Amino acid sequence: MYRFFADPARIGEKQISITGSDVNHIKNVLRMRQGEEILISDGDKKEYTCYIEELREDEVLAHIMYVQEAGYELPSRLYLFQGLPKGDKMELIIQKAVELGVHQVIPVASKRAVVKLDKKKEEKKRARWQAIAESAAKQSKRMYVPEIKQVMTFQEAVRYGSELDVVLLPYELAKDMEHTREILGKISRGQSVGIFIGPEGGFEEEEVEQAVSGTAAQVITLGKRILRTETAGLAVLSVLMFALEE
Secondary structure, three states: OOEEEOOHHHEOOOEEEEOOHHHHHHHHHOOOOOOOEEEEEOOOOEEEEEEEEEEOOOOEEEEEEEEEEOOOOOOOOEEEEEEOOOOOHHHHHHHHHHHOOOOEEEEEEOOOOOOOOOHHHHHHHHHHHHHHHHHHHHHOOOOOOOEEOOOEEHHHHHHHHOOOOEEEEEOOOOOOHHHHHHHHHOOOOOOOEEEEEOOOOOOOHHHHHHHHHHHOOEEEOOOOOOOOHHHHHHHHHHHHHHHHOO
16 A cells, blocks of 8 residues: 655545645556545654545545554664765665664765765755655655755764764774674663764774764674675664664
């Protein structure tokens, strides 16, 4: 069953109004018809099972059959601070991170990041990344669409991460896997968790020190093999999803 998101202001007692790009998607891409059932999330906790009541030019009206509080979300908010990778790797990272339960993705312009985005390019990229997040959220039955934040400098990312309960920083020079297991094992449901992932060239030692002093980041290892930037964050998210899932 296809899933869509609706502004709570457009959710009535018996009917939901769908507007925006989803109207074209429902009518012309999926070619749905009156009477077909769909799922609609209010972007928080409620999931509505509906059938299409009316297809208008710029609006789709859905009749509410029943509503439930779906428990699809992780009990912890996970924040992925991703160093800007080359090419279109960010698209894959965002898609898979959303599937794994990330709350926000924060693109980070760290020192070794090859990619440099001016304001115009950044806004265009961010719009594309947000659309990918929405598509992945629909596919994976998320209750809301994770936000893709504006690109931050490393210093801005450290300040943003300082508000979180736990910050993890996988680092290729770290060793002690038993220490990593101990750190991950202490993370409990309900805590907010930040994950700092470097770009292709990794983090500079100075950046690691800044993260440790600014956010109390815990430096961890992901094993003896060197993981690509598009793999490292997803590996951590997978472990956390498994550990925190209720």
